[in-house]
Amino acid sequence: MKKKVRCTAGVFLCVMLLAGIAAGCSGGSGGKKILRVGMECSYAPYNWSQTDDSNGAVKISNGKEYANGYDVKIAKRLADAAGYDLQIVKTQWDGLAPGVASGKLDAVIAGMSATADRRQTVDFTDNYYKASIFALVRKDGKYAGAKGIADLRGASCTSQQSTVWYELLKQIPGAQVQPALEDATTMIVSLRAGKCDVLLCDKPTALAAVYANPGLAKIDLSEDPDLKxxxxQTNIGIAVKKGNTQLRETLNRALAGISEKERGQIMDEAIRQQPIAGQTPKTGPDRSDDFGYWVKNLLQQYGGLFWHGAGVTLILALIGTLIGCAIGLLVGVLRTIPKPRKRTNLLLKILYGILQFLLAAYVEIFRGTPMMVQAMVLYYGSMSLLHLDMSPMFAGFFVVSINTGAYMAESVRGGIESLDPGQTEAAEALGMTHWQTMGSVVLPQAFRSIMPQVGNNLIINIKDTSVLNVISVTELYFEAKSAAGGTYKYFEAFFIISVIYFIMTFACSRLLRWVERKIDGSGNYTLVDLDAMADPTGLNPVRKRGHNGGMHRWGK
Structure with a gap:
């Protein structure tokens, strides 16, 4: 038992050491300052992910792929003009504002409108793009001939969450406003699938969507007098940390060197270069809805991203579950320490009460809050409050471990309490301490009963690591979103990763079942005759069933 504890502790320390090293390693080339720019890398034509550096793409700092698009091209121009080394940080939309507000990111260049609400949290530069409002409809839909919002009366509509577009939907007469969707690619897929009639977005998003999806049509609402x-809400700026006037002014000076005409040309170039443009056949049959073609195409183009994401997911889940089990084992044993007797020193009673309160609070808090919330509080809060700059992987390991530990603590406690209390009483009668009883009597038996729960937690962690993209962890789900963001092939991309997730979870469950069988031991065993046990020579034969006074041999 002690050997197992030492091994587990060693693994824990190694992981913490490696993650700590990763957290502290940063720097630019040639002594230049680094400009850390956050973006989704899945929002064509503003930004997307690709597998090589073609068309001037920039390596993503927290992934294996490259970023390109209008935002990347503008970021390169600004970094060059201001004398920075550009570092692209791939982050989910919900993590961009907290990232720049906490200082994890220096700037956000991701098509973010400079609204009054956002200005309360971050500062914005001058506009780097001027947006205009468009609507998207299906060419074969009832609103295909619409010219303004008056013609969209009664339409089922939606847009992207946390954007100005969604707020404008209520101006459509009689609109059936659906819940906001996670990103632009998701809402375009929803429109194509017939889940809604109308989408609101900006001009670049509409142009890119129509370019990639011939079945869609755009409606220019920029001159519609009925739309206020x-x-x-049309000013798209670069977000920087509140009060960072030096960086804001530096970026403003660099922006002033890029004319409106140049910006338009850069956007047109981005639309032509988006991944879907080079993957749709120009001749032959229409393959826009060919499921098999796009699955094969995505595997060819983004297979490396899928496997990288699967590797990150598996490492986080395996190591996080291992460390979590060690935490849960320790907490579970501590929570079963008997309450001090009445004659025990008062100080010990107080310490016991404090310990039990803290352990119960840990279990209830981390079981009662979502892992995504824990990740954002830890990753961004540690930077804002403690100025502790964790790497995304370190934060991911930490969150998965402590979350798993809270669940495993209850499993361990339940396994211990399920055993016959007579065994504990007998150990105490022999003079064994609580820790000796746990290590030599209780835990070896309880461990087998909690093994299924270990497997459940591992499988849950493989799936739940998908929420860690909000802290820039490039796990499997995030990589799939990047592939889908550049091609608008959400169903095909998620079909691929659903197969990968199933392979990982099924393999892990089979492996743990094999471990359980090994712990159970062989199913063949022999019950020995009492006379044979008493025979010091061991030569008394074992009698078969039917012999008087003997026991039979079991097994094959």
């Missing part, structure tokens, strides 16, 4: 769009 506040000026601030």
């Amino acid at each position: 769009v506040p000026e601030e």
Whole structure:
């Protein structure tokens, strides 16, 4: 038992050491300052992921792929003009604002509108793009001939969450407003699938969507007098940390060197270069809805990203579960320490009460809050409050471990309490301490009963690591979103990763079942005759069933 504890502790320390090294390793080339720019890398034509550096793509700092698009091209121009080394940090939309507010990111260049609400959290530069509002409809739909929002009366509509577009939907007469969707690619897929009639978005998103999806049509609402769009909602700026006037002014000076005409040309170039443009056959049969073709195409183009994401997911789940089990084992044993007797020193009673309260609080808090919330509080909060700059992987290991530990603590406690209390009483009668009883009597038996729960937690962690993209962890789900973001092939991309997830979970469950059988031991055993046990020579034969006074041999 002690050997197992030492091994587990060694693994824990190694992981913490490696993650700590990763957290502290940063730097630019040639002594230049680094400009850490956050973006989704799945929002064509503003930004997307690709597998090589073609068309001037930039390596993503927290992934294996490259980023390109309008935002990347602008970021390169700004970094060059200001004398920075550009570092692209791939982050989910919900993590961009907290990232720049906490200082994890220096700037966000991701098509973010400079609204009054956002200005309360971050500062914005001058506009780097001026948006105009468009609607998207299906060419074969009832609203294909619409010219303005008056013609969209009664339409089922939606848009992207946390954007100005979604707020404008209520101006459509009689609109059936659906819940907001996670990103632009998701809402375009929803429109193509017939889940809604109308989408609101900006001009680049509409142009890119129509370019990639011939079955869609765009409606220019920029001159529609019935649509009231506040000026601030069309201003797309670069977000920087509140109060960082030096960086804001530096970026503004660099932006001033890029004319409006140049910006338009850069956007047109980005639309032509988006991944879907080079993957749709120009001749032959229409393959826009050919499921098999796109599955094969995505595997060829983004197979490396899928396997990289699967590797990150598996490492996080395996090591996080291992460390979590060690934490749960320790907490579970501590929570079963008997309450001090009445004659025990008062100080010990107080310490016992504090310990039990803290352990119960740990279990209830981490079982009662979502892992995504824990990740954002730890990753961004540690930077904002403690100025502790964790790497995404370190934060991921930490969150998965402590979350798993809270669940395993209850499993361990339940396994211990399920045993016959007479065994503990007998151990105490022999003079064994609580820790001796746990290590030599209780835990060896309880461990077998909690093994299925270890497997359940491992499988849950493989799936739940998908929420860690909000802290820039490039796990499997995030990589799939990147592939889908550049091609608008959400169903095909998620079909691929659903197969990968199933392979990982099924393999892990089979492996743990094999471990359980090994722990159970052989199914063949022999019950020995009492006379044979008493025979010091061991030569008394074992009698078969039917012999008087004897026991039979079991097994094959």
